[in-house]
Amino acid sequence: MKKVAIVATGLTKFNKTEKSLDSIMLSSIKSLFENTRNLDQKDIDVVLTSTNANKNYLANIISELSGIKPKISHSVESLCNSGTNSLVSACAYVSSGLSETALVVGGEKTDSPGLVLNWDMSRGEFKHPIFWASMFTSAHMRKYNTSLEDLAYVSIKNHNNALDNPYAYFEKLFSLDDVMHSKNLTENIRQLDCSMPCDGSAAVLICSEEKAMKYTDAPIWITGIGQKTISASFTKNNDLTSMESTKTAVADAYKMSHKTSKDVDVAELHDAFSVCEIIELEDMEFCQKGHGAKFVRELYDTGNKKINPRGGLIGAGHPLGATGIAQVVEIYQQLSGKAQKRQVSSAKTGLVHNMSAGSTSSTVLVLES
């Protein structure tokens, strides 16, 4: 793949509002334009929108409202990894030479239709994502003696990290006790183990190598891309202590970028529920299989912000179609040295992991400064 760069980003505060989806998405585009030198609407060849909302012609609507007349404009949807799917699609447009620049904007409202998995008949009446998470949790507890306290550490670590993220949905410190005693939603998942659906938008500008320096002195390069779809139905994932699509995606992304987990200075992992971060740390080789919970505790005890510095989905909130793009925005800021209180020192290589519906589909990106 011909080299492509991220040259600009925009973000909105994650919250719950009366604003329309269009309006939220425009806010992140406005913020992107305000943060970027030499950027004119005329420069933008591609506009891709990412959302789970039932909105026809959204990319055209957003283009018109932004004053952009792109060559290519369409929406991309793949539930919770819509964001990284649209971003990889943008990379393909730029890398192929069909465009020089591509604006990717994700957005979601709290009441997204993506929150209920009505199409998956293999789930029976258990259509809410919490049920697959509960099954993952049971399996991991059984096989690796993972405890409810272990899971709670993911939550307090990420909520703690979110306190330094001015765009995060949560603005409150939670103690271990708060998580352990938050409402039981299933036999092993409590309210504070869950990411929170919310309003939010994130935008990223992808650019060819030739044009990158026009917009920034320090482009961030997308050097690894891995994606894998196993199925739509949750029942196709046979081993509930690991995520098959994630393992394939990360292997491909590491291979393409010539990196391993040891090279990764900072990572955004898709912690839709506490158990996800533990499994993902193991599957992405940040630690041995079965050691994810221990790894999280060490991060928390040492105040290490390497994993989910913006607070992850649990701390920052989860506006479905925006999440993958917001993860990329965080890694861009980290590798640019602009992550302020969240900054992981000397971060040169970052990773984004974004997945859908019980890891039936995963995207992994490696970014480098």
Added chain:
Amino acid sequence: MKKVAIVATGLTKFNKTEKSLDSIMLSSIKSLFENTRNLDQKDIDVVLTSTNANKNYLANIISELSGIKPKISHSVESLCNSGTNSLVSACAYVSSGLSETALVVGGEKTDSPGLVLNWDMSRGEFKHPIFWASMFTSAHMRKYNTSLEDLAYVSIKNHNNALDNPYAYFEKLFSLDDVMHSKNLTENIRQLDCSMPCDGSAAVLICSEEKAMKYTDAPIWITGIGQKTISASFTKNNDLTSMESTKTAVADAYKMSHKTSKDVDVAELHDAFSVCEIIELEDMEFCQKGHGAKFVRELYDTGNKKINPRGGLIGAGHPLGATGIAQVVEIYQQLSGKAQKRQVSSAKTGLVHNMSAGSTSSTVLVLES
């Protein structure tokens, strides 16, 4: 752009049924697999679905039902040119090197939400596409003395062509009188001037140059791509006797392919309404501005099937998300010499024009054998 080929196609009969969207889309994929040598589900790197329907995770659902576990899978939406948007996206994935093969499948049911343009507040209460078509018709009649009879010739030509297309929705010959006396829907648009929403699906397999010969001895090459989005709202198209986005898209597609309209042996034009074909023939330089109606009459009088040999949207039906892909299937068959009774003799260079919402967005593709 690195060369990409079309190596296989699949199609369903366009009709109105009780079948689900998934089921219809699977039928065109099944037909594609049955028509293609050496094709295994494992070969497919990308699955893109194209529809206006409110269906989350559709590309994953279709992948699972087809036994495909792709790297990349997502839906693409841009109203009536969703099909060609997904196809160009597939070209970008293959051309960039992110994939070797990409399966694009479009599908729609008769009751598609894309049929009512609720989001366009500039239309006031006139939300049905027929109202923009009626305004185009009035403007063209005023400026070029186009008559209702001229418009009717588009309809009878395309309905006549559809008689040789076994997949077409309409299976009946219509006379000039039938069209002229079909129900008046607006002051200048009659029932038979309109394309008919219906069920339908079409599928195309895109492939890298290196892999193309595995699946066919005669790949068809995508040598020209042009796309342009002007707006989402109809009111932004200032001159209602031409289609600004189409003019830009065709210029770019001709430039990329080093072709002009003179080189085009066969073309699929987006005749959502009769007036569209007339304007498009002019804007794409098949004839002089204002001579579109005359050009159509000549085609009809001489039995020339060069334009819309499968019957266009008016004769074949218009399943929104499938239309652009079905147009590509037709040109593939024409350039492969497999168009049977519809075959345009010695067709080497073909063109596809697919647009959305009063030509607020257009795609033009040049294909070559």
